[in-house]
Amino acid sequence: TFFDVLDDIIKRFSINRDWITFETAWKKGKIGSRACLEGQLQSVRITKKDLSQYLSQIIVDPHFHKFFAVLKREGIKPVILSDNFTFIIKSILENNGINGVSVYANELRFKKDKLIPSFPYQNRHCSLCAHCKKKNLLKKGIRDKVIIYIGDGLSDVCPAECSDLVFAKGALLKHLRKTRRLSLAFNNLEDIDGYFRGLEK
Numbered sequence: 001t002f003f004d005v006l007d008d009i010i011k012r013f014s015i016n017r018d019w020i021t022f023e024t025a026w027k028k029g030k031i032g033s034r035a036c037l038e039g040q041l042q043s044v045r046i047t048k049k050d051l052s053q054y055l056s057q058i059i060v061d062p063h064f065h066k067f068f069a070v071l072k073r074e075g076i077k078p079v080i081l082s083d084n085f086t087f088i089i090k091s092i093l094e095n096n097g098i099n100g101v102s103v104y105a106n107e108l109r110f111k112k113d114k115l116i117p118s119f120p121y122q123n124r125h126c127s128l129c130a131h132c133k134k135k136n137l138l139k140k141g142i143r144d145k146v147i148i149y150i151g152d153g154l155s156d157v158c159p160a161e162c163s164d165l166v167f168a169k170g171a172l173l174k175h176l177r178k179t180r181r182l183s184l185a186f187n188n189l190e191d192i193d194g195y196f197r198g199l200e201k
Contacts, residue, residue: 001060001092006084009054014043033083033155034119034130037106041115048110055091060098063189068098070196076148079104081133083155085117104136134158150192167192 010019022039025031071078082105089103109116123132137159149163152170160166166183168176176183186192
């Protein structure tokens with residue numbers, strides 16, 4: 001998408017500005033993303049119906065469809081690993097006519113106008129991320145395959161370091177450059193689609 005949808009939901013539908021305190025603490029490394037999300041969602045008020053209506057207006061990068069077609073043609077399995085929530089991600093995908101993508105993310109329950117998060121993929125031994133993307137990336141049967149990773153955030157650091165080819169931007173790119181880990185910078189999916197089309201020539 002063209003912006004962070006979860007961040008926008010928190011800002012748009014919070015009844016106070018407490019979410020800023022949790023955001024600041026997370027950015028400073030004082031809390032992990034689970035504690036941040038749990039704290040922030042306490043202030044969010046929106047029903048499942050209204051959230052679905054909001055999500056119906058979200059469009060994906062127009063190059064996603066072209067890129068997805070390249071992956072399908074080449075037999076590359078696309079997987080979304082996210083610190084966002086399955087309900088949000090799958091709603092956006094379905095609304096944009098995208099099917100066949102495995103999604104591993106956090107979960108949401110709805111209690112009237114409150115959002116109740118749960119974190120089935122958190123690593124109990126690591127408090128940094130709400131979802132241990134590295135664990136899901138390296139599931140059985142994946143380790144012997146070439147892994148191409150696309151990311152932009154701090155929760156992408158661990159899986160990126162376990163991948164064979166990394167496209168990075170934002171906080172992830174900054175971290176990888178700081179640690180001198182090889183990666184390819186990108187702005188949007190058009191850049192990545194262009195990279196693979198260039199290999200065909």
